[in-house]
Amino acid sequence: MSFWKSLLAAKTEPEPTIAFGRYSDAYKSQDRFSAWDTSLKLYEEGRYADAVRSFADYLSNQAGDNTRVHERDGVFSLDFYQGSKQVQCTMTDRLFRAEAKIAHCKTLNVGFLRKAIAYNYQLNYSRFALDPGNNLCMLFDSLLSECSPHKLYYGLKELALQSDKEDDLLLSEFDQLQILYNQHIKRPDPAIAQTKIRFVRNKLSENEAPEVLGSLNPRRFQGALTYVYLAALYSIDYLVKPEGVVMDIIGRVHQRYFSVPPDNIDEKISVLREALKELAEVEDVQLERELYEVISTFGVTSSVSQDVIAQFIDAEMQSLKWYAENGHDRVCQAICNYVAAYSLYNFALPGPDHDLMHLYFEVVENKFFRDLGYKVEFMSRDGLSVEVGRVNQRIAEILRVHRTEHPGLPVNPRLVQTGLPAFSQELLLFIRNLQLSA
Numbered sequence: 520m521s522f523w524k525s526l527l528a529a530k531t532e533p534e535p536t537i538a539f540g541r542y543s544d545a546y547k548s549q550d551r552f553s554a555w556d557t558s559l560k561l562y563e564e565g566r567y568a569d570a571v572r573s574f575a576d577y578l579s580n581q582a583g584d585n586t587r588v589h590e591r592d593g594v595f596s597l598d599f600y601q602g603s604k605q606v607q608c609t610m611t612d613r614l615f616r617a618e619a620k621i622a623h624c625k626t627l628n629v630g631f632l633r634k635a636i637a638y639n640y641q642l643n644y645s646r647f648a649l650d651p652g653n654n655l656c657m658l659f660d661s662l663l664s665e666c667s668p669h670k671l672y673y674g675l676k677e678l679a680l681q682s683d684k685e686d687d688l689l690l691s692e693f694d695q696l697q698i699l700y701n702q703h704i705k706r707p708d709p710a711i712a713q714t715k716i717r718f719v720r721n722k723l724s725e726n727e728a729p730e731v732l733g734s735l736n737p738r739r740f741q742g743a744l745t746y747v748y749l750a751a752l753y754s755i756d757y758l759v760k761p762e763g764v765v766m767d768i769i770g771r772v773h774q775r776y777f778s779v780p781p782d783n784i785d786e787k788i789s790v791l792r793e794a795l796k797e798l799a800e801v802e803d804v805q806l807e808r809e810l811y812e813v814i815s816t817f818g819v820t821s822s823v824s825q826d827v828i829a830q831f832i833d834a835e836m837q838s839l840k841w842y843a844e845n846g847h848d849r850v851c852q853a854i855c856n857y858v859a860a861y862s863l864y865n866f867a868l869p870g871p872d873h874d875l876m877h878l879y880f881e882v883v884e885n886k887f888f889r890d891l892g893y894k895v896e897f898m899s900r901d902g903l904s905v906e907v908g909r910v911n912q913r914i915a916e917i918l919r920v921h922r923t924e925h926p927g928l929p930v931n932p933r934l935v936q937t938g939l940p941a942f943s944q945e946l947l948l949f950i951r952n953l954q955l956s957a
Contacts, residue, residue, distance in 0.1 A: 521614075525888050527704055528925065532562070534892060534893050534894060535708075535891060535892040535893065537707070537812075537891060538713065538760060538812055539757055539758060539760060539877065539880075540757045540760065540863050540864075540877075541756075541760070541818065541819060541820065541821075541864075542817075542818050543818035543819075543867035544580070544770055544815075544816065544817055544818040545818060545820065545821060545822035546822065546867065546869075546870065547577075547580075547581075548581060548655065551576070551577050551579065552577075552695075552758050553576040554573050554574070554576035554577040555573075555574070555668060556636050556826050557573040557576075558570045558571075558573035558574040558576075558577060558668040559668050561573055561764060562666075562667050562668060564631035567663045567664055567666060568595065568610060568663065569599075570610070570666070570668065571610050571615060571663070571666060571671070572588075572595065574668050574671050575597045575673075576590050577668075578597075578599060578675075578740070578816055580814075580815075580816065582765070585599050585600050585814050585815065585816045586598065586599045586600075586816065587599070589773045590685075590843070593611070593612070594610070594611060595609070595610040595689075596608065596609050596610075597609075599709075599816045599835065600677075600703060600814040600815065600816060601619075601679035601680065601682070601683045601815055601816050601817060602683035602704075602762065602813040602814075602815055603683055603686055603687065603762065603811070603813060604619045604620075604621075604679065604682045604683045604686060604725070605619065605620075605703065605814065606619045606675065606678065606679055606682070606760070606816075607616070608675070609638040610663065611663075612663070613662065613663055614660060614661070614662060614663060615660065615661050615662075615663050615666045615671070616658070616659070616660040617645075617658070617659040617660070617674070617675055617678055617680055618650075618656055618657070618658050618659075619656060619657045619658060619682035619683055619862035620650075620654045620655075620656050621647075621654075621655040621657060621685060621686045621689065621699075622654070622655050622686055622689060622690055622696040622697055622698060623652070623653065623654050623655075623696070623697040624649070624653045624654065624655055624696060624697075625695050625696070625697055626695045627653070627695075628693055628695040630692075630693060631655070631689055631692070631693045631695070631696065635647035635655065637809055638681075638685070641783055642660050642677060642681065643657040643673070643677060644670070644673060644674035644677050644678065645658060645674060645677050645678040645681065646659075649932055650927065655684075655689070655696065656680075657678050657681060657682040657853075659674045659675060659677070659678045661674070663705065667736075669852075675817070676817040678817065679816060679817050679875045682796055684767065686698070686804050687762055687763030687764065687765065687766075687767075687809065688763065688767055691763060691764050691805070692943045693750065703813075703814065703922050704811045704812065704813055705811060705812040705813075706780065706810075706811050706812075707810055707811065707812065710893055711892070712807050712810045713807075714887070714890045714891055715758075715759045715805060715810055716806055716810075717797070717890075718755075718759060718884075718887050719759055719761075719806065722751045722754065722755055723751070723795060723798060725751070726747060726748060726751055726795060727897050730849075730853055731744070731849070732744065732747070732847070732849055733845070733847050733848065733849040733850065735847060735850065740850075741785070742784060742838075743842065743847075743850045743853070744788060745784070745787055745788065745791060746838075746850065746851045746853040746854045746856075746857045747850075748788075748791040748792070748795060749791065749857050749860075749861065750854075750856035750857040750860055751795070752769050752772060752773075752791075752795075752798075752860075753769075753860030753861050753863070754856060754860045754884070755769065755798075756769045756860075756864055757860055757863045757864060758880060758884060758887065759810070760810075760812075761806065761809045761810060762809045762811065762813070763807065763808070763809040763948075764801060764805065765798060765801055765809055766809070767800055768797050768801075768952055769794070771794070772790060772791065772793075772794035773864070773865075775790045776790050776791060776800065800859060817862050818867060820864075820865060820866055820867040821866075821867055822866075822867045822869075823867065823868070823869075825865045825869060825872070825953060825955045827866070827870070828862065828866070828869075828872055828950070828951065829951045829952075831858070831861075832858060832947055832948070832950070832951040833951065835854055835857070835858045836944070836947070836948070837855060837955070839851055839854045839855070839944070842854070843940075843944070848938075848940040851940040851944070851945060852883075852939060852940045855879075855883075855940070855943035855944060855947055856883060856943070858947055859876050859880065859883075859943075859947065862876055863877075869925075869955055870920075870921050870924065870925075871917065871918065871921040871925060871928060871950075871953055872950055872953070872955075873942075874917045874920070874921070875914065875917060875946070875949070875950050876950065878910070878913055878914065878917065878946075879946055880947070881893070881895045881897055881942070882897040882898065882939075882942070882943075882946075883895050883939065883943060884912060885898040885902075886898075886902065886922060896909065897909055897910055897913075898939075904938065904939075905936070905937050905939060905942045907935060907936065907942065908936055909935055910934060910942075910946075911932045911933065911934055914932040914934070914949075915930070915931065915932055918930070918932070924956065925953075925954070925955045926956065926957045927954035927955070928953060928954065928955075929953075932949065934946060934949060
């Protein structure tokens with residue numbers, strides 16, 4: 520009897536709730552967009568305080584857990600979360616003010632004070648400052664009559680994103696700083712954190728393997744090597760979702776890599792190797808500190824149309840063609856991994872695209888998801904072939920969820936490839952060909 524009870528309990532055991540990828544505010548519900556339109560209208564009518572109140576409604580995310588609004592004695596207050604930071608806003612009859620406390624200064628150090636002042640020259644709306652309690656803060660303030668919804672959005676977004684980024688970076692660099700107001704973050708189960716750390720270490724070590732490109736010589740096929748490196752970096756960002764130093768390394772290499780001219784492949788490789796070396800030097804203890812769940816209000820990525828996604832996939836499939844024709848499966852897989860991971864990193868994808876790209880990784884990184892506790896059996900027990908019937912069933916479920924908004928989505932997906940490189944290409948082309956409503 521105990522055997523059957525344990526078997527039934529295993530079947531009903533809930534799956535973990537783990538966030539993947541970065542938050543995006545590009546796709547809000549219709550009532551949030553209505554609140555934005557109302558805020559614009561009220562501001563144009565000169566009803567500035569009411570415009571701010573409607574703007575606060577617009578900021579609320581779908582779960583409604585990122586903002587808190589209250590009003591007392593004629594003072595309107597809005598608090599919202601952005602990652603590890605809490606931003607506190609107040610509005611009087613004349614002024615709007617927002618503040619995020621970065622860290623407490625145990626002693627005043629010229630190093631971080633100089634860095635804070637230098638940052639101020641790069642900011643458009645906000646600024647670093649010290650409050651009377653020696654807390655390093657970021658501030659944004661404005662006359663209420665000048666607080667258009669657009670100014671509020673970009674000003675608060677700059678303050679929120681910058682303060683969320685800099686607290687981890689400054690705290691890791693300066694011992695004189697002490698963390699403040701991060702009680703709302705959620706630390707993962709230690710077993711999940713260790714699974715993520717192992718995933719990062721495995722990804723980094725795979726890049727150093729002599730057979731990283733299969734039978735191809737990495738020194739001669741540097742273009743193929745860039746796909747391997749970029750796929751690893753973007754996959755770590757999406758699947759592990761580190762904060763702080765590791766997130767900053769990935770963000771910096773993303774910018775540096777694409778600022779190098781396309782024909783300068785040596786420098787591109789150098790940029791990527793330098794970043795991978797930096798990641799490898801991050802100790803497990805530091806990495807574990809950066810693995811926490813957060814609530815966010817602002818996103819970094821912008822929404823894109825299905826045409827942009829289709830053009831991106833088409834371009835990379837052309838790059839893949841020669842490798843596929845000559846049987847270089849490792850490179851083909853790396854290019855596909857890059858397409859999916861880059862899309863999730865750089866774009867705020869439409870709902871169907873996002874969910875299918877996530878499914879892509881549930882298949883390709885099936886062992887990782889299983890180690891996290893998910894019951895996603897999309898690969899055979901030996902890990903050599905895709906259980907395409909189960910994948911088709913999951914695709915059908917995803918499409919059914921989004922069909923109300925996108926009625927042109929197919930009903931019966933029929934992917935057939937069971938080899939992982941061929942399946943990866945087939946799924947990406949399936950996403951490329953989706954008909955989404957404008």
